[in-house]
Every structure is written in structure tokens, then in C-alpha cells.
Amino acid sequence: MSANKRNPVLVIGLGRFGGSVARTLERMGHEVLGADTDGARVQEYAQHLTQVVEADCTDSRCLEKLGAKSFSSAVVGIGSDIEASVLAVLALSDLGVRSIWAKATNEKHGRILERTGAHHVVFPEQKMGERVARLLNERLLDFISFGDEFAIARLAAPERIVGLPLVTSECRKKFEVTVIGVKREGQDFLHAVPDTIILPGDMLVVSGRVDKLESFAALDS
CATH class of the missing domain: 3.30.70.1450 (Regulator of K+ conductance, C-terminal domain)
Incomplete structure (x- = not known):
């Protein structure tokens, strides 16, 4: 698949993991919509990603406004706030996103993410x-x-x-x-x-x- 035809990806949480994933996807030719609740972090990535928004993506209504339904793939890079991580995965699942990747901090967190709707769980620190x-x-x-x-x-x-x-x-x-x-x-x-x-x-x-x-x-x- 040529670079200009690569599917757009939604990345929620632009910390070290999510930010690294988002930048790499951009370099690979994907359009990336990055979202984070931290305004300073949104400003930091504004020059590096296709689009960045300050938004709470634990709410399916917010995700719907961002057009999350049109994304076939999404990455949840939230790690420190387990509740927010799980809610974001649940909201993406409810919207029918076909490929949900999520960062987990431990095995228990990973199991919860899988049961909530994550298709792929990664343990970067481990x-x-x-x-x-x-x-x-x-x-x-x-x-x-x-x-x-x-x-x-x-x-x-x-x-x-x-x-x-x-x-x-x-x-x-x-x-x-x-x-x-x-x-x-x-x-x-x-x-x-x-x-x-x-x-x-x-x-x-x-x-x-x-x-x-x-x-x-x-x-x-």
C-alpha cells in the first residue's frame, strides 16, 4: 500500500508511548489525529501530527464529535490513569472501531482492557x-x-x-x-x-x- 493511501489512525493519549506511536505513524505516511487532555502536550504535538485536539476521549459523545467512527484503527496510549484507559477503550468499542490497540501497565490492567474491547494489548515497560x-x-x-x-x-x-x-x-x-x-x-x-x-x-x-x-x-x- 502506498504511503498516501495508508489508513488514518486515532491516537488517544500523547505521553511517551502514545506520542512515539503517533510520530512514527506520521513518518510512515499515515494521517494521525492525536488527542490528549493536556493542553500543553497538544501544543507540543501540533507541529508534528496531521491534527491534534484537546479532548476527553473517555466519553463516546466526544469521540463521536471527533469522527472516531470513521477510523478503522485507534491507539489508546493512556497508562497512568487506568480508569481513563479502560473508558476510552470501551467508548471506541461502542463506536465500532475495528482495531483497537491499548497500552497496559500490568497483566491485570491488560485483562480488563481485553474484556472491555481492546483487540491488541501491549506492555511497553515490561x-x-x-x-x-x-x-x-x-x-x-x-x-x-x-x-x-x-x-x-x-x-x-x-x-x-x-x-x-x-x-x-x-x-x-x-x-x-x-x-x-x-x-x-x-x-x-x-x-x-x-x-x-x-x-x-x-x-x-x-x-x-x-x-x-x-x-x-x-x-x-
Whole structure:
């Protein structure tokens, strides 16, 4: 889909999470209507978003006036005020918005949001905390978790497999991880195939269970 045809998105709550989502959506080519009860925050984002309004979006009548029914997607970025978060999701659900994303501060909050009508619940602080903890061991250089103990990580190639083609090192069989690709300094990303030979200094993109990824990254220890 081309950028000028991307669907408009309503973002409620322009704090750190909601504001980051809104700005990123704008850069991706979406029209974004941002809403917040804080007038100063509305002014801050006035130059960055398609439209920003000071409004209480916990009220379905207010959302209706803003044209929320015309949005197929909405993001509720309210986190600190759980009641406002839940009411905003409920109001969006009552208006028939088809894809509602909502920020949750904890598991209980998340369950309430799901039962209220949120289609997707995210835990940004929890995810970032986990990511930082994984990176602190200095073996995983980058880390993306998918929430079911499966992840993709970037790591330095263990010496044990350097000089070998992937078909010989048998990473999937021996270490229960899959090498997806290889990045070498000054070269484009290489999609890994059985004949790919791992060279000294290679950075690998690897998928698998988190514990297996960490064990694989620690092979030289």
C-alpha cells in the first residue's frame, strides 16, 4: 500500500508511548489525529501530527464529535490513569472501531482492557525491561521477543562455527537455533543458506527459544 493511501489512525493519549506511536505513524505516511487532555502536550504535538485536539476521549459523545467512527484503527496510549484507559477503550468499542490497540501497565490492567474491547494489548515497560535485561549479559547485541519464549537476536558468531558452512555446523540440530542471516562489516545483509560460510567478525541474526539463543551466544565462554 502506498504511503498516501495508508489508513488514518486515532491516537488517544500523547505521553511517551502514545506520542512515539503517533510520530512514527506520521513518518510512515499515515494521517494521525492525536488527542490528549493536556493542553500543553497538544501544543507540543501540533507541529508534528496531521491534527491534534484537546479532548476527553473517555466519553463516546466526544469521540463521536471527533469522527472516531470513521477510523478503522485507534491507539489508546493512556497508562497512568487506568480508569481513563479502560473508558476510552470501551467508548471506541461502542463506536465500532475495528482495531483497537491499548497500552497496559500490568497483566491485570491488560485483562480488563481485553474484556472491555481492546483487540491488541501491549506492555511497553515490561517488554523494554526484558529487552534490557537480556542485553545486559553483553552476548546478545540486539533482542526482539515475541512473548512466547521465542525471539530473534543479533549476536557475534561463536568461534565454534567460524570457518564452517552452516550445513556442517548444524546449528539447528546441535544448538536448536536457526541462523537467518549474516551481516559483515561493509557488506549488505546476507540471507543464510546451507552453504553460507561463517567468517571471523560476522554478526548473525538468529531465531529460537530465548534460553537456546543465550546458550548459543555463550558457546565461547
